Amino acid sequence: xxxxxxxxxxxxxxxxxxxxxxxxxxxxxxxxxxxxxxxxxxxxxxxxxxxxxxxxxxxxxxxxxxxxxxxxxxxxxxxxxxxxxxxxxxxxxxxxxxxxxxxxxxxxxxxxxxxxxxxxxxxxxxxxxxxxxxxxxxxxxxxxxxxxxxxxxxxxxxxxxxxxxxxxxxxxxxxxxxxxxxxxxxxxxxxxxxxxxxxxxxxxxxxxxxxxxxxxxxxxxxxxxxxxxxxxxxxxxxxxxxxxxxxxxxxxxxxxxxxxxxxxxxxxxxxxxxxxxxxxxxxxxxxxxxxxxxxxxxxxxxxxxxxxxxxxxxxxxxxxxxxxxxxxxxxxxxxxxxxxxxxxxxxxxxxxxxxxxxxxxxxxxxxxxxxxxxxxxxxxxxxxxxxxxxxxxxxxxxxxxxxxxxxxxxxxxxxxxxxxxxx
Ligand code: GDP
Ligand code: IMO
Ligand code: MG
Numbered sequence: 001x002x003x004x005x006x007x008x009x010x011x012x013x014x015x016x017x018x019x020x021x022x023x024x025x026x027x028x029x030x031x032x033x034x035x036x037x038x039x040x041x042x043x044x045x046x047x048x049x050x051x052x053x054x055x056x057x058x059x060x061x062x063x064x065x066x067x068x069x070x071x072x073x074x075x076x077x078x079x080x081x082x083x084x085x086x087x088x089x090x091x092x093x094x095x096x097x098x099x100x101x102x103x104x105x106x107x108x109x110x111x112x113x114x115x116x117x118x119x120x121x122x123x124x125x126x127x128x129x130x131x132x133x134x135x136x137x138x139x140x141x142x143x144x145x146x147x148x149x150x151x152x153x154x155x156x157x158x159x160x161x162x163x164x165x166x167x168x169x170x171x172x173x174x175x176x177x178x179x180x181x182x183x184x185x186x187x188x189x190x191x192x193x194x195x196x197x198x199x200x201x202x203x204x205x206x207x208x209x210x211x212x213x214x215x216x217x218x219x220x221x222x223x224x225x226x227x228x229x230x231x232x233x234x235x236x237x238x239x240x241x242x243x244x245x246x247x248x249x250x251x252x253x254x255x256x257x258x259x260x261x262x263x264x265x266x267x268x269x270x271x272x273x274x275x276x277x278x279x280x281x282x283x284x285x286x287x288x289x290x291x292x293x294x295x296x297x298x299x300x301x302x303x304x305x306x307x308x309x310x311x312x313x314x315x316x317x318x319x320x321x322x323x324x325x326x327x328x329x330x331x332x333x334x335x336x337x338x339x340x341x342x343x344x345x346x347x348x349x350x351x352x353x354x355x356x357x358x359x360x361x362x363x364x365x366x367x368x369x370x371x372x373x374x375x376x377x378x379x380x381x382x383x384x385x386x387x388x389x390x391x392x393x394x395x396x397x398x399x400x401x402x403x404x405x406x407x408x409x410x411x412x413x414x415x416x417x418x419x420x421x422x423x
Contacts (some may be wrong), residue, residue: 017041040299071251127274205253236277
């Protein structure tokens with residue numbers, strides 16, 4: 001067994017990028033399995049902050065191979081920008097970064113369709129990152145998509161044209177005001193495709209079979225979070241891929257019996273960016289403090305993230321769906337200074353007390369029930385040992401471990417690689 005998975009357990013932005021970077025030293029291969037440039041994974045070391053969207057978060061490690069798996073959707077224009085951002089660091093991209101031929105391409109018209117769909121929904125919009133994710137996965141499951149492997153074939157541009165023409169008709173049918181210059185977008189797109197072709201495309205499932213046979217260690221990197229999963233998230237306010245453990249099997253071609261550990265990452269509180277229900281959301285000074293101290297702004301869109309208390313009903317659900325074996329708690333430092341912390345342990349669901357995550361968590365049906373715990377005032381950001389953590393934080397961690405029945409193995413106390421406490 002050679003594969004471990006790392007996934008976000010909430011609504012994304014839990015700190016996956018940071019932890020993948022921390023763990024990469026233990027692995028030969030880091031493989032992204034789903035999502036696309038809707039993701040923004042931040043890592044920080046040597047005083048520099050990096051944000052990655054499609055490229056796996058192990059890219060800075062000197063020897064690890066980074067694979068963009070078949071389950072990922074790639075926007076060549078954004079990919080090129082990511083590579084430009086990496087250029088000053090002199091990484092051996094040709095050999096260290098591999099791309100699955102089966103990954104699907106995000107076309108300029110997919111982005112336009114995303115915008116048209118959101119505009120047509122008005123107030124009911126999903127709050128999409130407008131990166132074309134939904135329309136690209138729709139074309140994948142609709143069996144119309146264009147894959148990385150296609151661009152190596154001679155007549156893929158005909159396939160492109162016919163799909164883009166169909167998209168234009170669909171955009172018109174939305175009947176919303178959308179200004180765009182497709183010729184300019186396409187010129188940029190085809191130029192970016194030319195640059196993409198200089199990278200290494202592979203039959204990634206075959207590569208991974210061989211790697212596993214050779215005893216290599218693999219870490220699968222998830223994007224988004226379990227509550228944004230297309231099947232198990234807060235539908236329709238979700239993304240369009242399986243962000244949960246099963247997505248790693250389909251997004252890389254890895255069989256379930258090859259998976260060893262499942263690392264579940266969560267913030268010590270909860271955030272959400274975009275629309276959709278969020279039972280423990282705070283609209284008061286506490287929520288404002290979390291957002292300010294935690295610098296809760298989207299790494300991809302810059303939008304402010306909604307903040308609230310930790311929701312154990314939702315977290316337990318995510319632990320179960322993913323089969324989490326180890327937990328990692330992020331941003332504990334942000335909670336320093338609260339007199340009292342609250343943790344949601346049950347929902348009042350239409351007058352009944354429930355502890356499972358129900359079909360619908362709309363605010364008119366769900367009121368969170370909280371357990372209060374004492375806070376701590378110590379600054380955690382300089383701590384390096386578990387033994388230095390304040391007693392109130394240790395009690396918080398104990399309580400979560402008892403409720404979730406999974407050990408919390410990492411406590412993160414700041415954005416930097418070094419601000420990571422192993423237990
Ligand atoms: P991802 O999408 O899961 O990789 O997470 P993001 O990068 O979108 O958002 C996490 C944010 O929190 C980034 O700005 C990180 O630098 C930051 N971060 C990660 N861990 C910690 C932590 O323990 N404490 C603090 N204060 N910030 C953290
Ligand atoms: P990482 O990997 C947080 C949210 C969007 C929106 C919904 C659908 O950085 O954790 P989409 O563009 O996928 O159609 O948007 O999902 N969303 C994320 N929220 N972190 C992300 O990724 C997200 N990717 C998508 O805000 O609510
Ligand atoms: Mg993010």
